[in-house]
Amino acid sequence: MAYVRTVRTGSGATAVQIVHGSRRGARDIEHLGSARDEQAIEALKAVARRRLAGGQGELELGLDPETVTTVGSGPLQIVSTRMAPLWDALCTAYDQLGFDDAVAGDEVFRQLVLARIIEPTSKQDSLRVLAEAGVDAISYATLKRRLQSYADDAWRAKLAAACATHAGLGPASLVLYDVSTLYFEADAGDGFREPGFSKERRLEPQITIGLLTDASGFPLMVEAFEGNRAETTTMVPTITAFMAAHHLADVTIVADAGMISDGNMKAIEAAGLTFILGAKTPDIPYVVTEWRRKNPDEPVPDKLILIQPRPAGPSDKRRDQVVYYQYTADRARRTLHGIDEQIAKAEKAVDGKIPVKRNRFIKLVDAKKSVNRALETKARTLAGWKGYITNLPEPTPEFVIGAYHRLFQIEKSFRMSKHDLAARPIYHHKRASIEAHLTIVFAALAVSRLVEDRTGWSIRRFVRTARRYRTVQINAAGQLLTAEDPIPEDLQEALTRIHRRERAH
Template sequence: MEPQITVGLLTDATGAPLMIEAFEGNRAETKTMIPLIRGFVEAHGIADVVVVADAGMMSEQNLKDIEDAGWSFIVGGKIPEIPYAISQWRKQHPDAEPPDQLVLSQKQVMGVKADTRHRSVYFQYRADRARRTLHGVDQQLTKAANAVAGKTPVKRNRFITLSGARPSINRELEAKVKALAGWKSYVTNLDKPAEFVIGAYHQLWHVEHAFRMSKSDLKARPVYHHKKESIDAHLAVVFAALAVSHHIEQATGWTIKRFVRTFRQYRDVTLTLAGQTITASQPIPADEADILAKINNSDAH
């Protein structure tokens, strides 16, 4: 059986890798983030740290560890129950749809009396997010209705409740999901306005883009190595290529996929005939030459 690994990746605001570390595969992301950040902070002597992450990567203990280390955090995630701020807005506007990008806020107090944690939670409504969610809910409800009516087999569906041998549609869950459609929460211990917190979280798409690139364009997976040294070496090569790819994209404005496809055809060929060496080069058009010049100029700076 091949070894399983978990890769810890710390990036800058553009998604470019700053620090990479490999952990045993049986360690969850919630167990790898804090050691990775602490190692980077200690190595570079950084004092002001703000951790931005999805809620799935952060446990409540992680958030406490971040605060105890003197750091700050911004965490985005789903909303399991209707919060007070949203329920109050609904009561005050019973027949209205929330305006697009409406932001509501409320304070949150966590922990026991001897270890109280004060946080701010921002709830943002996006109309397009609501449309996507409601469309998905309608599809699931249609499948649930067909299953309850006996038209299709009963399959896993969160809106189906099995009461004895007779399935039914969970209308309470339907109402809650529809009431929260379009809303997303952002939790922070920073004393910053909603625009700053939400804007910082939305920069995570750079990191997601970096991971998509590393898995596809850079052929980072699967990894068939059995020694930690080999795994570390493989990851070092992959993420060095990722850093070069980011540099090319920023210098040229092209995606790395377009860059590779365009320049893959240009090669130098060396032939030896009757003791004579001949080098043949395919000429590069002016547009492509301008792209290469941009990279050379960025390197010079």
């Protein structure tokens, strides 16, 4: 036994289904599609009745007899199919960021950016992604011709301006800065792609990427540098260029201790900028030593903060600074566990039980090996402590430490760009094409962050879920009808949040 039924979907459309039942009560539901207008619904019902009749009889669509042509026994023709929920949502996010206005309606750039979010692949293969999405894509010749424009500094500056406007940056806004590297499977450097320091310990040529974001991790600017350029020399040029482009008198820079050199500190001060930086602690700070002297037998309280002012001297060309040292029990536990493991390995290496490997607690004097107990004592004393230095006038410890901890947001953006958007320019070799590729990845990252902020979903989950639902146009008896898959409630709510104009963070 089988019959046709209609069901109201969460999006307000009407779904047409064939229900196959049995005497035992089991049911199998065949979904034919959904539509919003009466004619399309009647067309789907006609398809359902035709299937139940085994292809016999005429297909009655309830259309004007003068417009009806003989359909025959064949299936209805699908004129077009597209990932409407996904593509329309990404287009909305792209437009709300102001990118369409920034690039003067360049449709090629829009298609490359959104295709990268749907499925990161080569520029040539992105045409296949666009076709699967139901988008009338440009030709590959047009793509290659337009790609050169996206490498221009002026083009990227327009996108950065749109991002700054969206982020609502103003004087003394917090901006996060960090760097990463992208490697190339090449044998030798070429002046831009060069071997350099790699956190992944890779030996191939690479480039250095500097990313500037707001406090939430929303991207503001990306810059590419030579792969052998020191990370500490990339921060000031990126930030000063960004401030000049957007006429910002001051911003507060937040960066990790590894990004800071004496030259950076002086350059930041010379530019009149404020900062919150991770403080390097090569020695035990005076305030920690004093606290321990006054409390020799007490355990350090969790979340204890000690303050060490660094006033500027008469000859110092800087503002007054202050360093906050915070102790956390969890950080101490993890650090001490690591020290215990390294000391155990150092002792075995000194005793000749295992080969000598890289270990900071092994001291070599001529050919004699020993465990560096002085360094061990210092490391155990510093376990659990973290320093934060700032030149802000009279900040609270909570503000300084909280701002520094926002750096995980820029790390999230780097992870998204490297993994979800496949930022590594595998298919590019010339600097101009690499720069163009990074511009596209930067714009895709901004759109992705907006989608994540609005929906609370990861971009990977949103794309994977939304791409399954399509809008289909059907030629029924010479009339063009539109049908769509019913959208589940959770996805419909996510789509609604994206299409709202208010900013969600």
